[in-house]
Amino acid sequence: MAKRLLEILILFIFVTGRSSQNSNYWGTYIGELTGLDHDVYGSLYIGDKNSLIIKDFNFNGKAAAFFNVGITSGDPSNQGYRIADETGKFTALRKYVDKDIVLNLPKILSVQDLKWIAVWSEIELKSYGQIIFKDNALKSLKIPAIKSLGPLQGHSHDISAKEVILLTERTLNIKHLIYDGTAPELYYYAGNTTKITHEGATQVHDHRGSYGTLLKANGEDFLITLPDNLTWMDFRWFSLYCIAFTVDLGSVRIPTSEDLYLPPYNAYKLRQVLLNEPKEGLDVFNTKIKKFEFNINRIRSDDAYSFLKNKFIKFFFKKFFLMMAKKLIEILTFLFVFVAGSNSQNSNYWGTYIGELTGLDHDIHGSIYIADKNTLIIKDFNHDGKAAAFFNVGIISGYPNNHGYRLADERERFTTLRQYINEDIVLNLPTFLSLQDLKWFAIWSEIELKSFGQIIFKDDVLKSLKIPAIKSLGPIKGIAHDISVKEVTLMTERTLYLKDFIYDGKAPDLFYYAGNTTKITNEGNTQVPDHRGSYEGLRKANREDFLITLPENLTWMDFRWFSLYCLSFVVDLGSVKIPKELYLPPYNAYKLRQGSLNAHQEELDLFNTKIENFDF
Structure with missing residues (x-):
């Protein structure tokens, strides 16, 4: 009861006390x-x-x-x-x-x-x-900045902290706190008085939000957050204070508010919300799963069983026949297009090979390629995921260190790396860096300040390499049916981009063709599928952008021209020439990017499908 009364009194002080409204502080x-x-x-x-x-x-x-x-x-x-x-x-x-x-x-x-x-x-x-x-x-302008208050040197009970830091106007970080846990009635206090005492001062809750006596600590880091109506600028000291003996067992001084301009707690809070969103989504999913399992366990009657069985059979056969139809189309396409086509094997093209990751710890290995001037590919990447690490690059010669640039992972997140087992991934450099500037690439630990795996580039070796690059083929100016394309670009060795394509849709039997012959003709050359993967006649287009992808056994380096070709009148209605000397980015990189972009959507679709099935 005494402890509960103390908490109520403290709450009353917070509500009726200082009127500083720091919830509107944004920096x-x-x-x-x-x-x-x-x-x-x-x-x-x-x-x-x-x-x-x-x-x-x-x-x-x-x-x-x-x-x-x-x-x-x-x-x-x-x-x-x-x-x-x-x-x-x-x-x-x-x-x-x-x-x-x-x-x-x-x-x-x-x-x-x-x-x-x-x-x-x-x-x-x-x-x-x-x-x-x-x-x-x-x-x-005055810029908000964190403030180190230095170490905390205790007077007894082994109390010490390596450093106390004000991170925001409401959060304080105690680094490497040591305390034997035996002091009677030890609490955090903060105050304005010259002498450190609990009288007239404010009790501060611990990292768990508790006002109970402090627990034993063995070199841990704690984050202390003030209530909404208080800031660290309101205080001149922070103490581990023993109420039983009315003595300060360890404290640090806080500079005056004129000397403090701390980052806003609001920014920290927004970051925390984002970090917690995936976990909250998982919690919702698990709750719905448990509810479903509970309801299913309650079903006992034959009618309920028959109802569920019939629903499952209908759902299963619908999915089964759709899958079989899709598979049949894929097999027919393979037989009539791929097998009869070219024999070039471009599925193993990953760009410019630059070396192997030297694994130093945590099972790191993988082969590294340059996909274009701002993109790396790691093929067969492995990392056991048992330590907090990030992808880092450096532009100063030497060994990997803490002065590099952290890269987003393959899903464009800056979170610590998960476990990888023989995975192919694409990493993008920030726009202000080029791959040819790099001196090293590492899987770097910001906690241990060491590399778990790395590759070092000496003597500007990357500057001498040939780097894959997209290639503009210029515009298409058609000779009939309003055909025009603002620009045709080879994006990868298998993808071509049509920008602002215009066509009135009235030409009979108009198709995409690509070939090697001097004269543009359909004879002996290759029909190319449209942006939908279809080999039917082209449809009307009104300044639309289309991405054309060749089958797996072909590349744009196999051809000398690309045409919108009318079979009925055997005439080229608009075309571009393709140069002989090409070194295009790998389609594999594009495919991996699409896989990463689709991963979140697939997870959401899977979640929604399961929920719908549970609700039937």
């Missing part, structure tokens, strides 16, 4: 986004030297756009750096309605270097919303 305000298109607006704040906060951000999500920042004065342009969204992904932005988000700059940049921030379209090469900083405006 240093720097201005409003000027909305130019797609309903973009929001208020911008600096969270710390490497993070931005956009409060009440809005974007209608109806165009492909990204967050871009620039370090060169002037209007936003395509020379800026793309930064990851609030989830750490570099994908096109979704729809936002009054969302508060935190954006992290790459380590190479500081917010004070910025000249502009924009919601940028890489397709239209225009800004949908922006803020421009003139005359080094950001360099004169």
